[in-house]
Amino acid sequence: MSAPSLLRAPAGAHPLRPRAASLVVTAALLLAGCAGGGDAAGPTEAAPSPGADHGYPVTVDNCGTEVTLEAPPERIVTVKSSTTELVLALGAADRLVGAAFLDGPFPPDLAEAGADVPILSERAPSAEVVLAAEPDLVFAGWESHFAADTIGDRAELADLGVATYVAPAACQGDGYRPDPLTFDDVFAHVLEAGELLGAREEAAALVEEQRAALAEVEPSTAGLTALWYSSGSDTPFVGGGSGAPQMIMDAVGLENIAADIDAGWGSIGWETVAAAEPDVVVLVDSAWNTAEHKIEVLESNPVTAALPAVAEGRYLVVEFAATEAGVRNVDAVASLAQQLAEVPLP
Template sequence: MSTLHNQPVSSTPTPNTSHRTGRALVALSAATLLFLAGCSAGPAGSEGSGQTATQSPKPTASNSPSDATTQTAYPIDVDTCGTTTTFTKAPERVVTAKSSTMEMMLALGVGDKIVGTSYLDGPLAPWLAAEPGATSQAVTTPLSEKLAGQESLLELEPDLVYVGWESNLSADGMGERASYEKLGVNTLVSPSACKGSDYQPNPLTYEDVFSEIQLMGRVFDAQDQANSIVENERQELAKITKDTRGLSALWYSSGSKIPFVGGAKGSAQLTMDTIGLTNIGADIDDTWGQMSWEKVIEADPDVIVLVDSAWGSTEKKIGVLESNPATAQLTAVKNKNYLVVPFPATEAGVRTVSAATDLSAQLAELEIAGR
């Protein structure tokens, strides 16, 4: 995932993550570490307790939401996907790509630092509409429907380019990270989107999501807000009741000839596990991947989760399923056992928990014969 540190002092990693060596590290200065040690202990038995230096570290918060106001001690170095970026202060002019990064900033209360957006995946979450910067031109009028060109992006004089996919910062995207660094522009990739084996969550967990929120809280000097978000999302997550009917599901993201579906490593798998669905795409060793219609038909899922997007609406997907004689005979299609999730909520971030809450409620309303 990511590395964040002030000084090269070992941090206390989250347990049960030894298979993620090199993914994330938070190291604080010695003085800060000593201070936080006295106020960071979580409740007995919590996932953040019992940390040891021999396990793979993660950017977990050192303060709980009840602690005194916490400020970031700059400079800090942050490693996302293998590239280290140094922040001497909180970013002031940020260009984002993908909805997940824009919404992360809005949720942290720093949306007024956004000077440009691009490649948004859908409408803004209603609960973010009143946050600072949500109605700014930078947010409501993206630079581009797809990725903004590097030249137009640099005209905004950003001090940070913050993206939701690792491929967004490449020669085929908005330009390589090294080219921005040479110009004095910092870059960050959402840690959950890293593809390298040492950085990609395998699989994604809620602790990964929460760690990312807290990491960005440190970057933007909004640690208290980040901790508050995490605490609220933990409480919301605890209220979700898992369906016990033993239902299988297809997470249908896009594609007509060959569907692009949720695999074993990403938010699709995490969400289905949370609400009690068995993912028929679980043998795809990635966050997302292709699955032939023949395999879908063979699996015959009880439920189909439809990802709603501008380029692949719910109506379009239902049309694909119901117009094909073979897929029209699927159990889920015949009984219209559909759940719907907006595309922005499928990217790991501040909407991951709320997506599970929403889908759980939809699933509870489905009446499935014999289940």
């Protein structure tokens, strides 16, 4: 049996149907633009809210979309590692009915909790795949996940009784995009997610733990510059000046040579990299674009091969899943700081 709808739908909207088959058929019609304006359901006597004694209903303004939950969500689908790992870290693994678009394996401290989470899709899932899991909340890492060719429009999902929530650090609209992203933003996101999931105490404890761990990191005071190399061979895709890469480098004490890019990530030319002559290179490691491959690119490119950082192997490595705002960011800072202390510098 599916969980009851937790989203306060617009007046006249139908509640979430109990069977996945009904959801999928309804979604196919809605997302194809075929849903008609049928008669609204008649008024019924309202039942007491199951979350009334636990701080519900909860309403948040999420990237410009108002989201209201009447009770803690019981069937959660997550998209991206950052959102999945946050749900696991908040102790809600038993409510995860599916995850998609993971960037790699879970970190050791979350591996056991995430061992039985169903993986719905290797990439952004379709509406049919998501709705077959009968979620009452879809928690996505990017706004773009809610598109006609993937999960579907947020308003249309709301009409089906499915609440949606985007990681606030990924909001792109004016007044919602963090500029720049800070650890205070990340921690506020954790607390808001805890409020929505009915895990306030867990969220507060997690933030306290992460603040303490971050305070223990001693940033470098050597005035070192760095290239955050995410991907790309002909043209490098690098960490810009307003997202998680910049936030992490600031905490480590590294000056980003691409800080003038007003975005979390962006592209620059290899000649620009060579002219900046970074002291170290931060390599983003992923299964599809490894740190080793990036080293090969740097060492085989005549423009970058002669750079002291490349010639002397001044590389720091960070896992891809830690490069988006989430519960891994503090660990990434600590790891990079330790690696930096071990890199032979002039």
